[in-house]
Amino acid sequence: MSIRRSSIFDGWQSGREQVISLKLIVLDAARFQLVWWLLILQGNEAVWLASLVLIAQLSVSRRRIYDGVFMLAIAMPGVLLDSLLNYGGALVFTDLPLWLALLWCHFGLSCLYSLQPMWRWSWLSVALVGAIGGSGSYIAGLKLGAVSSNWSETTLLLVLAPLWALVFIYIKSIVYQESQHQPHHPSSDNQGSPQ
Template structure:
């Protein structure tokens, strides 16, 4: 599938589908989400780049949300632990994988624009977490205002970092 306006819309809709699945069904969504991630990788024109970025963001996102969980900002129900050794619910780690699947496709407007990416991360990511809390996927351990501000600060760095990583992976592939 070549990257075009249609691909951007399909990729955006794909991510929204994953988001709604994990927010509404948490652990029950793991298998369908894995299937959707596999489907995207099958369709992607940047399969190798997507796999590398998804792997890196899987680790990065799990660490970020684990720190936010250990700090008390995010609270998950103990019964949510599908994998007892995993620091956050696995569905949340998979959401990070799906997010990474948008970087080369529907989110290309932020490529090479770290300030814009920082602002977008600071504005929109907290809204996603707060919406997740409203649907019961996570409990916020602080007020909505404090949570928004703290998540905004984190994502003002994380979002542009994802594009930095994507550029590094593309550069290494073009050198090979």
């Protein structure tokens, strides 16, 4: 008797499951956008509400432990990165940014759900999306007053873009490593070649 580990690639095998997953992707993207705006505009005042959303997301998951571990594998290095950027003056916070740590947790979950299809893209494509999307998110936060910087916007962008490219490569490497440990399923042989 063998026990099959679940994978973040589960649910992408058949058309019916893909439709269900598409609904989940849209719902998760909406959840993340709602939380992003809430935390960027309200900061620590919105931590309680964003925490409830996070708890709700984890409580409805069929794989709470896996989701939680993956979320922390993204959030902990992310918080460390932001701490280093704060120490270097790239990011300056008016208060202890608990909201930012929580935002990293939400982002970690989004990597499993709404961003899941992207991890099948090429390494270069993933790095480019990270460079543009990640650094753009910080510049948006800067313009909305969630954070300030001792650096010029151009310098900040020149530093954040490669860092975020590396963040997305790190995430893809975790997903790739996980996918390499999945057992082969003969029923999926006729479903096209892997990308």
